[in-house]
Amino acid sequence: MALNTVDARGRSCPEPVILTRKALEQFPTGVQVILDNTTARDNVKRFAESKNYKVAVKSDGEDFVLAITK
């Protein structure tokens, strides 16, 4: 199933986490987040896991794609 996508590339923390939180409020079943730095990757992953989501991290060139699902 295709997930709704949050493109948070170029955003510095905590913005990617805030965007992810908003997106999960709107789409509680899951979203996909595109990030371009390791700090944001780790912060978004930690946030989603603290909300009991499963997080799969994939590298895509210089970017990271996080699939966040229940």
Place this chain on the structure above:
Amino acid sequence: MSSKKGVILAGGLVGLLSVLLVHFGNPANMGFCIACFIRDTAGGLGLHRAGVVQYIRPELIGMAIGAWLISLAKGDFRARGGSSPFTRFILGFFVMIGALMFLGCPLRMVLRLAGGDLTAILGLVGFTAGIGLGIVFLNRGFTLRKTYSLNKAEGFLFPAMQIAFFTLLIVAPAFIFFSESGPGSMHAPLAIALIAGLLVGVVAQRTRMCTVGGIRDFIMFKDTHLISGFLAILVVAFVGNLITGNFKLGLEGQPVAHNDGLWNFLGMVLAGLGSVLLGGCPLRQIILSAEGNIDSVITFLGLLIGGAFVHNFGLASSAAGPTANGKVAVIIGLAVVVVVGLMNMNKSADVTMKGDVKLGA
């Protein structure tokens, strides 16, 4: 090392090294103080002529080089910039004015608490209030917009500048200033300070340690990750100060501090609010600068010029208390930073959502 255990160990190491640096000659409760060190470096370079705070601090150089090398090794180094650069400069400038009203960056605030300096409590209250206000802006869509990829060479300039500073420190040409009295004259031997800086640079880069981020994430997301590092610094420095005999509980006569509660509070409101809008405390800005983040380099320049202005215009507090000029500057700073916050909010957070969330993408 990105686990919570790593953050706690890193905080403990920062606390330990801070105590050791004081033991080896740094001013009391100033094992590490990013704002003080940047101000001293500005003085060493002759950007201000306050004779008591002039010394190119090797700790800063070590931190930058340590963070640069480890970020290269671990693949975190990435040259990027272009996210509201001049706004960041201005925010950095006023963070310095707030910090030097209080006489310390957030890291030194923790170290002052760990040394029994109770005047730092109102600083902490102000710092937390400033962060709380910043969070209101963040939750209403405050953003300094996107950052963009730059050539790798751009990212190497900041570490190169640090190496240039180090060369000036070693060669000590006549135009470089060295305090003969006051806090600037008190420093651990160069090699010890440099190595301590390198170690802190490495662990702070790996763990993303940040004093502002600690309190911010705890308030915003109930996330205790970064704040546990903050607490580890406090506990280890407290125990270390007890052992080395540098713990002195009280409000009066604290080293490089004053007991004007209102201005300790307001100074740190300014530092906390400015830092949260910047996305990180002065320590974090140094680490990010070394990782190739040019937005943080611009912030560093704001801090550096801020440090120079503070002493050229008589804005800095001293043990005797704040100055009239300093009070005016902090009030102006609070007004400017609030306006910056208001001017950079997206009108509606929902608009951002529609732009950023693509259905079925």
